[in-house]
Amino acid sequence: MSAEIHDVIIVGTGPAGLGAAYELVEARPSLKILMVDKGSICSGGLRNDCKQNYTFPIGFAENYWSKGEAEELLEKVENHLQPKILPTSHLETYQQRAARIGVEIVAVRQAHVGTDQSKKLIHRLLARLEELGVVIRLRTEVSDISETDRDAAIVIDGKEIRGRKLIVAPGRKGFSFLQEIMEKMGITYVDNIVDVGVRLETQQERYPIVADYYDPKIYFPDNVRTFCTNSGHARVIREKYQDFYLINGHALSRQQAGNNLVNVALLKTIHLKDPVRSGQQMAVYLGRLANEIGGGKPLMQRVGDFRMGKRSKEETFNRDLYDFPPTCRVTAGDLGLAVPARIMRHLWTAMKKLDSIVPGILHPSTIMYYPEIKMYANKPVFRDDYCRVTRHLYMIGDGAGTSRGITGA
Numbered sequence: 001m002s003a004e005i006h007d008v009i010i011v012g013t014g015p016a017g018l019g020a021a022y023e024l025v026e027a028r029p030s031l032k033i034l035m036v037d038k039g040s041i042c043s044g045g046l047r048n049d050c051k052q053n054y055t056f057p058i059g060f061a062e063n064y065w066s067k068g069e070a071e072e073l074l075e076k077v078e079n080h081l082q083p084k085i086l087p088t089s090h091l092e093t094y095q096q097r098a099a100r101i102g103v104e105i106v107a108v109r110q111a112h113v114g115t116d117q118s119k120k121l122i123h124r125l126l127a128r129l130e131e132l133g134v135v136i137r138l139r140t141e142v143s144d145i146s147e148t149d150r151d152a153a154i155v156i157d158g159k160e161i162r163g164r165k166l167i168v169a170p171g172r173k174g175f176s177f178l179q180e181i182m183e184k185m186g187i188t189y190v191d192n193i194v195d196v197g198v199r200l201e202t203q204q205e206r207y208p209i210v211a212d213y214y215d216p217k218i219y220f221p222d223n224v225r226t227f228c229t230n231s232g233h234a235r236v237i238r239e240k241y242q243d244f245y246l247i248n249g250h251a252l253s254r255q256q257a258g259n260n261l262v263n264v265a266l267l268k269t270i271h272l273k274d275p276v277r278s279g280q281q282m283a284v285y286l287g288r289l290a291n292e293i294g295g296g297k298p299l300m301q302r303v304g305d306f307r308m309g310k311r312s313k314e315e316t317f318n319r320d321l322y323d324f325p326p327t328c329r330v331t332a333g334d335l336g337l338a339v340p341a342r343i344m345r346h347l348w349t350a351m352k353k354l355d356s357i358v359p360g361i362l363h364p365s366t367i368m369y370y371p372e373i374k375m376y377a378n379k380p381v382f383r384d385d386y387c388r389v390t391r392h393l394y395m396i397g398d399g400a401g402t403s404r405g406i407t408g409a
């Protein structure tokens with residue numbers, strides 16, 4: 001009996017894997033393609049919140065893509081995802097206010113699906129691929145990868161499945177999987193960037209810009225920027241990473257009743273230089289420290305307490321003292337103990353600037369959650385423009401550092 005062999009195997013059904021599959025099957029319908037994912041549905045942002053940005057460079061790793069290339073690809077992405085682009089208003093007024101204090105607001109074409117609706121979109125994308133002849137195996141984890149002169153192979157439950165070409169797109173949660181493969185196969189990589197920040201949660205009336213611009217992209221001095229703003233029915237969540245929790249946020253679609261809250265991350269990008277080389281290691285140390293101080297959970301502090309230099313307490317989070325309860329009950333405490341001083345100073349300066357552009361965000365009730373940390377990939381050294389890392393192996397998407405958002409992936 002001959003061994004199972006495919007023309008192309010794609011690991012990961014996130015946007016990077018889906019994009020690769022569509023591109024290949026549309027260019028050459030006869031290709032025998034197998035897609036594998038360990039989840040029952042892809043687990044990244046396409047499933048969670050699903051905000052789509054259609055303006056370069058949002059979501060792209062700028063060192064890999066030119067504006068022209070990105071725009072050509074974004075047109076294809078738009079054809080597949082069929083977004084409903086959200087309107088913006090009063091942008092110039094905000095932009096002028098921002099420019100006066102050295103801040104830039106970038107106008108971005110955006111769409112938002114919402115966590116409650118995203119499954120339908122994913123099922124539609126997968127069903128279409130199956131109609132085109134792609135074989136999709138979900139709930140199937142790839143434990144290893146190998147390569148010969150002729151082809152490559154994935155290992156599932158101890159059994160090898162061979163492919164003439166292998167595309168690996170395991171996303172951010174697949175960092176360590178990719179790292180192990182790169183080390184085993186002698187592929188050189190760098191990992192020298194990390195984003196560290198807080199997520200702010202406040203009443204929508206204190207951050208009204210979201211009515212004019214769904215996810216405002218605001219760039220402050222010191223490499224600080226806003227990221228992933230959620231409104232409508234918005235919630236802050238904690239996500240498990242290794243043995244600790246990080247903070248994130250999402251929103252339900254507009255079909256759901258609103259809770260009048262907004263959450264937005266403020267992130268500082270840190271470029272590490274010798275001798276500190278690993279952004280992921282730094283993220284792990286910072287994340288563990290915050291969770292240690294929080295008794296196994298992330299931290300939250302009201303802006304009012306932070307300004308007065310005192311820790312928040314459990315009772316600071318009731319409606320009597322302030323006007324809304326947190327959507328993510330983590331440990332009330334003092335961010336100053338957990339966030340490195342320079343990072344905190346730059347975030348606080350950005351918050352003050354943000355308050356002059358959109359007055360209200362520094363209301364004493366605003367909650368600062370920490371740690372929101374975005375790890376970048378272990379970026380492999382690519383052999384060509386198609387993200388090839390060895391003879392038959394390709395690495396793409398957020399896990400390989402070629403993207404930073406759904407549309408870019």
Ligand SMILES: Cc1cc2nc3c(=O)[nH]c(=O)nc-3n(C[C@H](O)[C@H](O)[C@H](O)COP(=O)(O)OP(=O)(O)OC[C@H]3O[C@@H](n4cnc5c(N)ncnc54)[C@H](O)[C@@H]3O)c2cc1C
Pocket residue numbers: 011012013014015016017036037038039041042043044045046048049050051052053059140141142143169170171172173174177248396397398399403404405406407409
């Ligand atoms: C909670 C959350 C919310 C986000 N919200 C947004 C948003 O609103 N807008 C936006 O633009 N970006 C968002 N992002 C970022 C976005 O998810 C990524 O930029 C994008 O999904 C990257 O695509 P990808 O295909 O590289 O990886 P992913 O989408 O992460 O897909 C990787 C897939 O590979 C699978 N996989 C991993 N390892 C294995 C293995 N060993 N075997 C088999 N399968 C494996 C995973 O199960 C996963 O389904 C969010 C990310 C998270 C975590």
